[in-house]
Amino acid sequence: MNKVLITGSEAAALGAKLAKIEVLGYYPITPAFPAMERLSKYIEDGELNCKFIRVESDHSALASVLGGSLAGARSYTVTNSQGLLLMTEVVYHAAGLRQPIVMGVANRALSAPHSRFPEHGDAVSQGATGWIQLFSENNQDVLDNTIQAFRVAEELRTPVMVNYEGYLQSHTLEEVFVPDQGKVDAFLPLKRMPALDVTNPRGVNTVAGPDVYTDYKYIQNAAMEQALELIPKVAADYNREFGANSCGLIEGYMMDDAEHAIVAMGSIVGTARLLVDELRKQGKKIGLVKVKTWRPFPAQAVNQILKNVKYVTVLDKNIVFGVGGALATDIKANLYGQGSMVINGAILGLGGGKCGVKEIKEAVDHTESSENKNRSEWIGL
């Protein structure tokens, strides 16, 4: 285990390199590109034995990675925002074809109007695709999640997105502990599961009639439900092997006696920790729930940790138009009938908008004082 100062992009690339990916399909997009640049340098320098497929669009990038995976290769790509939207058709294919692809997503706001800044709208748009989605609080999470993602994906034959925010994480240097290659090899034994065989050609994604389509979807969803059990186990294994401190589905911070809980995912979790520390000093019983696994949604774990609180403030760096924040919507749906706590969603930090300690404090105050309970508030207009 050695310690390095790297960006989130470098952490993603390093995670993929340690996992010894064999196929990388990529189309350049900002802010995901430095991860690809770093991986292509590893390949060029002979440090990584991987087929780098350069393509003409993000749709083809994921399609090439899907082909690699169907042939039995450990396959990876990275994208964000518009690129992820363009990929969407293949995102569904990969999940339905049960391919253990891992994809880094350097979250960026979606057009229109055009934005190059961080938010979770791109990841949220893919929330129904059947991909497991992990969120990263810091660059250490990016590396840890990427390595764990391959293990989860391959055991469940379900693809995994590792989300980290554009610029805030993709381009920001942080200290990261890097596991030893030998130990990662032992943690991630390569189990080949080729679906294609040149000596016995078959077609994948053949038509499923109404008699079996529902069954296929049921089986796919069952794998997602298994992920709720597997992800914490993989995180525990990882922590044991590497002396790391990686959470599985969720992590509670100062939650033991908390009356008010902030719930968040991604980089804003780190900022919310600062606020919790500050308010705790003033004697306020406040805690924080970090959601690392957003898909599948860890309903039981969330219900358990929130069961005694009076107030819940959910921070969403995304907006589902006409509904509210995606995380708040999930929390509310899953806490239905579980008590009488106030749950307020806060929409903030869209397209790189302000989402510092001050804005989170505003959201927290709002939850405790609001006349309009259980709805979405916009912070920082």
Add this chain to the structure above:
Amino acid sequence: MAVKNLPIVPSGDPGALVEAANYATWRIFRPVITESAKVNPIVTLYCPDGAITVDESGAEVNYKLCKGCGICAKESEGIQMVPEYTGPKGVF
């Protein structure tokens, strides 16, 4: 109700759909090779379904895969699109 036992990766033999639905076809017109020697090998790349092959022995269409889009006939000599269905008068 029990969940059906299905392959993990939804897959089947090439052309499985055509066989499954052998009472039907998605083609309205089928490409027919009229002059094999004149068929430009580039059509093997243009065909969206990999349904046409051209080699020393000539050009051949795999009708299990061909969707009848007509791209090959548009792009090359030696291929003609002919109606698949020649039923009741007035339809074609």
